Amino acid sequence: MAKGMGMFGADKGRSVQDYIDEMPVWADGTPVGYTPMTGMQWRIWWLAAFGKFFEGMVVFTTAVALPLISAEFGLGATEHGVIGAASLAGILVGALLLGGLSDTFGRKFMFVVEMILFIIFLVLLSVSPTYFWLAVFLFGVGVALGCDYPTAHLIISESIPSANRGRLVLAAFGFQALGALAGTAVGYAVLVNDPTVSAWRLMYAAVILPAAIVTVARFFITESAPWLFAQGRTLEAARETARLLYREPAYPHQVELATPAVGAGTPGHGAGASGWRELFTRRNRRATILASVPWFMQDLSTYGIGLFTPTILAAAFGHGTPIQHDVTDIVASQVLAAEGAALIDTLLIAGIFAAVLLADRVGRIPLQIIGFIGCAAGLLLAAMSHYYPDPGRTLLIFAGFMLFNFMTNVGPNAQTYLIAGEVFPTRVRGKGAGLAAATGKIGAVLTAFLFPILLADIGTTALLIGLALTSFAGAAITWAFRVETMGADLERLHQRAADDSLDTIAGAAREPA
Template identity: 50%
Template sequence: MGQQAASILTVQQYLDEPPRPQAGRGRSAKTPIQRLIFFLASAGKLFEGLVIFMIGMALPLITEDFALSSAEAGLVTATSLVGILLGALFLGHLSDELGRRKMFIAEMVLFTVFLAGFTISPSLPVLLACLLGMGMALGCDYPTAHLMLSETMPTSSRSRTVLGAFAFQAVGAVAGATLAVVVLSMPNASVSSWRVMFGLVVLPAALVTVGRFFTPQSPHWLLTRGRVTEAEDALARILQVRGEKSAGVRLDALPASQRVSESYADLFRHDGSLRATILASAPWFLQDLSTYGIGIFTPVIIATALSDPFAEAADAQDSVSGVVRDSLVGAQGAVMIDLFLVVGILVAIHFVDRFGSIRMQIVGFVGCAAGLGIAAASAVVPSATMQTVLIFAGFITFQFMTNAGPNAQTYLIAGEVFPTSVRGTGAGFAAASGKAGAAITAFLFPTLLDGFGQTPILIGLMVCSLAGAAVTSRFRIDTTGKNLEVVHEVGQALPLTVEPDLYA
């Protein structure tokens, strides 16, 4: 490829059609650096699913260990989600200011340090502080990991790659439930076993932290900052086109008007940014109200549904034994149900390019509502066996549909509907909106469950799912399979009037 031809290509054009593919490797195949980025981004989502959902498994143990009230138990589950909200909102914004790579590393350092502190927490305040720190690190990972992937991958495989990494959130949920079952099945299991459950994650987190130091900076971001030579070097490293200059990477500097870093206020302009912000944020808020409420408290609800009155009587004089037993029963039931999170995300990865993220999000929201309705119907069935069947069927349907639809697609959409200069800020704001819904649910759920029972809560969450489908349909923007540089005019805000099929 000649120097003149190379100089007029954009970053994404190089990613879509490398100037010098390696022998035996097709243009669409990932390079070792792209595979490394995928693995490290996937690890972040795995840790989120593992830690957040394992808190649900460990909550009865932590409650007993620290003698917590219902309100304090709600605070434990909500604190990490508040941390995710703050991390996505404020640390995610720094990925636009300081660069994707710096925050990609920093967030995992914070996560590892606070995770280690969490396992040895001597009191509730220390435990809450560590949960907040872990949450902020995971919140930063929402926009940053997404952008590290979407800004280094070809257009043809971008959606599948991002969703492939996101799939590890579901893998983490299953892994967390499985880890809880293993630890709680040990002969010496006690209320302090939750420390062992989380402590086993510290070393893997430290290894992922080290790995992230070997990743390159996003060439898209470098170009928006006017750092052309660094962008060329980062792109060459990603594509493995080191060599003679004539076969190397050449990029043109962006005009100054396209290199201005945007602010939160720009997310609400009436030139299309507001539409993108609503689409990215409102459905995610509504989706997380349900997903985290069901996900975190599935073990509690399952343990209640499968409670054995004879075992409870035997444990009446030993509250510790009863707590461990109930936690184990809940964890075992959650493992089976959470497996459908994995099945759902596999369906999302397979069909996203065929049907588009918008259509899959709408169908997924409707399916979530159906699952919640099935679970709610258990309240009007007289047979205890049928009640249990309906609860399991409803939760399985919900877990499958949420990962095939809104839980996966909101993450994907939020990282694609904003231009490069504000992509971290916009995706972070959307993730923070979702975690606001998750934190509200987590904090209120224990109290509401005690005061009203599960049926009114399930009906309320069903209405939220239907509202999510309506908002997605009203503000739809379809970016699936489209070059984001073309969609956003290489850094400009998304206008209201663009290609007709963009809103199809």
Template identity: 50%
Template sequence: MGHPKSVQAFIEEIPSWDDGDHLAGPPLSSMQWLVWALATAGKFFEGMIVFMQGVGLPLISEEFALTDIDKGLITAATLAGILFGALFLGGLADRLGRKPVFIGEMVLLLVALIVAALAPSKEVLIGSLFVTGLALGADYPTAHLVISESIPSAIRGRLVLGAFSFQAVGAVLGTAIAAVILGAKPDLDAWRLFYLVPIIPVAAVIWGRLFLPESSHWLVTRGLTAKAEKQLRKLLNRQHLQLKSVQVESESGRPHRRGSWDQLFIGKYLRGTILASLPWFLQDLSTYGIGIFTPVIIGLAFGKASHDHNVASIIHADLIGARGTALIDVGFLVGIAVAIVLADRWGRIPLQVIGFIGCALGLFLAALGGGGDESTDHLVLIVAGFLVFQFMTNFGPNATTYLLAGEVFPTHIRGLGAGFAAASGKVGAVLTAFFFPMLLKAWGTERLLMALVITSLLGAVVTWLYRIETKGLDMETL
């Protein structure tokens, strides 16, 4: 059986051949790959649902005769749900375990999507979208923890960001599916299909997550060493291993029974809380505002020649917006792909700082286009600016804020810390989603985008001032 080791030591263990030669790195078992694959689902569904909702907003608005405030509420409902889900449901993973929350959030999502698709009124739709957000918000910290507590440190950045990249895949696929649906079914109620599309995939994910092991890291911190050994054998596909008993202690020397909110704001954890939360807030101000309303902005820009207000013209402009967004979201995918390659080479902090500065540049270009006339040159500036923004935000802060949030806290408060950071980001997303339609109307595109340039530059400054580089550190030393 060998000597007792820690959970992470077994995960990091590099096997050798009979002649004594070692492999280049610790191999991943089929169960570790399954954990990763099923953890990608939450981000995929978030990207798909939120971005399809952006395409569907003009149709929903027409069907329910929405005011500007109603539009803000419908758009903000999902994001508000994500905020509360990350803040409160994500923290349950520190109390109940990773697996129960990992399964429960998908069940909640399934129910909410069905209600949204059948919503008879704007009030029911808003409520169901809020519950949808609760489920997606719970997945923010939980999916990160499930992955990062199951894999070797040397590839943690790549695999966590690889899972996160499925938000981009969901966004691109969601806008593409929305465009196909609008083209095949140019009816006002086509938006209802947007919420029906994910239902079968969500059910499949629920079934798959039932077979995953519980986090051995979490079990050890609860004093459940025997259960941790059993779950670790399942994860690594090994018959024999023995874990060291670990007593997690606070700075006062007393054992930690459970994490608490106050621990995030005192002592050595405060710096990590600031780094994980404030840049995420600043990043989401622009990422969600631009991402959600890109179809609307492009639809208006490319559809200005028509001033008719009827179902046909609304669907036509919406279809143009959806196709334009699908093109721009290519920058989304390329950016996250580059981040996956560089996260474990350059580190998290350089990517985040450079990414924030690049976001500011892209928004500045779009602002120049938005402040001009309707000529082709100005439309090119808008699209080019959005492409640069989508690339740089996913090369940097949209990816790295998520990654850092699950790395700068110890195991016993990792769910709380990552949940608080995600919730902080969603505060920015909710504020942007609610006020963006009104500000876009009152300020115009140029002034609004210039305000987001400033918030992006501020994100770079805060990241540098409170930097904590986590590249290569194992989960037991964070």
């Protein structure tokens, strides 16, 4: 195995990322050629990945559970929209308020707190006595999941080598797609084995035990060393870096971090504007627009299609009826819709797999732009189905939705998440990523609430065309405010631009780290 110090030799006073990116050498002095991940780094990655899995599972379980909930509580169109939007509204609030707290209390602290909140509200959700409390508990679940948006990204990206950051962050994010597929599968399995209106409670309860296991495991990871360093807590940052990078044989042999320089942006060292206000300064305004606005455009369509695929399929194929009083009819209709949705959702997994392979090769910005255009093409393809009889109609709907799901995950659904955690300085990275996620969820909430109403008022075709136009707008905005961070050392990137605008960061990001 490797021996001794890596490419930095015995130099002292390096940054946290320098140590994380260090490549070891063999006993004969030959470089290994890559930076191997430690057990702690992989543990952090898996625990963050399961957080995304739970999000996809809970949010997309709602697509199967909604008709059963509606039947049990006798919901109208407005109440139906509230239930569909409740968890997304919670994600909005959680990302904005709780996610930003990771800049104050630390990544690890909020990483644990969010899972405790998630379990509490999940238990309450599964025993909801009324429509009102169901909406409240779904909102609470969403708050916990919203906190995970910035926190999970940051705790991974601030703990792993720069060269692997894109693919590993997106691989963890890809568990959202696996969770979406699992949510549909669990819903289907529960319906088949318990064909009653109250079966939706079991769908949500199935997540409680695995979530509890993940919560306990999160207590035993390291705190983000870059965050500690940005707080001026250099000795603690060095200790956590050594714990994060513990290997056999040991390298590095010791960790000695540079003392934060005046003007470096750490608290008490000339940081200038701080907190939420800093996101809108000249230096960070470009990042805020790039991270937030395309995410809003993307969530308008992704959550609309994701949450209501079963509903659209049922309506498109004539299985949906305005009112269904018979439990057998409701269950049978949702089983058919769940089967079709599961087939379409498999393309989410294919898309995120492609994103993992390409993010550190092609770059974030090209993939996001191409993905947006591909999403628009898929939506327009599905919209054209209105003008064709079966079997052409069925083929166009499935082809359009499958193309959309693939392109959204290879492009904007993955890249907006990745970009938001990279374009802000460490000290406000939680707030910046949280604001971006919250802005995206505004689009998701609007879609979840208005989609059933618009579906009834203007029809499927007009709605799909409208969503296609928002995808084209997302591509245009991404191009106008582009900043490529592929392979960049984020600490060095933002430090170099500390006294300049993000236009400098945009140029620096294209230079070798």
